[in-house]
Amino acid sequence: MWLRRGRGVVAGALGARGRPRGEGTAPCSGRAAPQDLALPNGSWSRAMRELYERLLRGTADGSWRRVPSYRNVLDHFPAVGQGRGTRLFMRNLDTEGAGFEYVTFLHRAGGRALCLCQTGPYLEGPPGFTHGGAIASIIDTTLGTCALDAAGVVMTAQLSIDFLAPVPLGSVVLLDGRVDRREGRKLFLSCEVRGAEGDPLHAKATGLFIQLDTSKSPRPACNTR
């Protein structure tokens, strides 16, 4: 769906285990600063922390950069406005660890995103396993982040996923997404979802994103009732 380059690029999830997440406060400002949720917290497993540290080392020479992630969508779009009573789907739970814990890294060369994700106990589909829709959601988020880094405002047009091995709840997975080619405003991407150590291959996906003309982008009012 629509994504746009902003203060931090869209990425995003609030969890339900551990302490509720608060919002930070910007020094010398009346407005609370949004909390960056793509940072380690007490719910992260050892595997999640170790892989995060490994990916973070890749940022030291500027080859990669970590993407911040906020609860409210509009915190990613400061030019559009301030947050309303909505929440980014991927960060919509109040407690750490319950839902999606994730952090995305973008490669300096563009067109490549690595997303480290731990699936919490509130993402259940089949007993003990992560819901297929939750896997689809983190794939869409990873590919969308990759596409917007390459092309600015984009929209998901097509997503195709092969589910190869189920993801147990609490697992850590690494998503490797990339732009394979561009044809005008069309960006063709692909993604693999693997276990933290490279195996198993949980899912493979392809996505087509469309670069939008921002001057024509529709912006209807939020229709919540």
Next chain:
Amino acid sequence: MWLRRGRGVVAGALGARGRPRGEGTAPCSGRAAPQDLALPNGSWSRAMRELYERLLRGTADGSWRRVPSYRNVLDHFPAVGQGRGTRLFMRNLDTEGAGFEYVTFLHRAGGRALCLCQTGPYLEGPPGFTHGGAIASIIDTTLGTCALDAAGVVMTAQLSIDFLAPVPLGSVVLLDGRVDRREGRKLFLSCEVRGAEGDPLHAKATGLFIQLDTSKSPRPACNTR
């Protein structure tokens, strides 16, 4: 992913507007009875209620049946065990109306499911619109419900979605899923996602589900850390 025929078939979403949802209590029993969440509540819009009533009339002669939906996955699988501290992804928010509000109807002849869904303000992707992953999730749920009604324990093997028109937050959509054909243990399904009145066509999808041999179905312990 894995789904199985049970007390009510897997369907599922807890919302974040209005009052928090409680659990009912079974009379003369020490155990709380799970609350069926696929029933109207104060967060449902007029469009959602009207279409629900229309679909409900189809159950009067037994042509269709409404599928109950619970917060905890294991409440759909009473033979497997009682609920733990997990939640069904589609019902993981505490307050009505914030997330997925949905109810599924199955046709008596089998192989067809209609899912009525209202997307709440905590499902945001692009500003004002429902996240593509949330759309994928309700499609996966609808097709999975349809497949398990036709074949018992099933697993999503492939899901392919064309996103044709974005879904504003608060919209009511109707998903029409069906089994198009079977080849041995493979079930080929398709789905359309339309506005409450038939337009626009928001998305089209196809899915491949595999019927599982339940005697060989893996059941690892929940690995939440």
